[in-house]
Amino acid sequence: MANMSLEEIIKATYNDPSKSGIFNNAAQVWNHSFFWKCLKPNGGGQPTGALADKIQADFGSFDAFIQEFKNAAATQFGSGWAWLVLDNGTLKVTKTANAVNPMVEGKTPLLTLDVWEDAYYIE
Structure with missing residues (x-):
């Protein structure tokens, strides 16, 4: 390796115990490396260009995407991740447990959004 x-x-x-x-x-x-790359000082807001068009096509609106992404993060039982992925040409929201990618x-x-408890449980 x-x-x-x-x-x-x-x-x-992945499949080898x-x-x-x-x-x-x-x-x-x-x-975690990918998660940190997803963050940007003073970032946020709606995407533009091709990504905005793809979100509109696959989710119906940016707000619908945000709602689905928030729901995936909030309903991940235990430690894990919420993801926006490209799956066979279609944008999808998914979630994974533990380290699964x-x-x-x-x-x-x-x-991605880190929904491990260490990301949010201590203020």
Whole structure:
């Protein structure tokens, strides 16, 4: 595995119980690194251009997307992640438990929200 990318390690170890420790650590490194890239000082607001058009086409409106994304995050039981993914050309909202990443199902992560309790339980 020394010459594999993090994504390759995640995909190669996902369904191998003997490598669950490797999977969990590799996936959490990827998930957290991606999460931090999704944040931007003074960011926020509605997207423009092709992404805005795709959200409109696949969710009906930006507000509908936001509601679905919030619902995925709020209803994730236990630790996990809420995701905006590209799945066979369609934008979808999904959620995963623990370290699981949508890439193991062939989906492309575009946005994530950390819903592990350490992300929000202490103010």
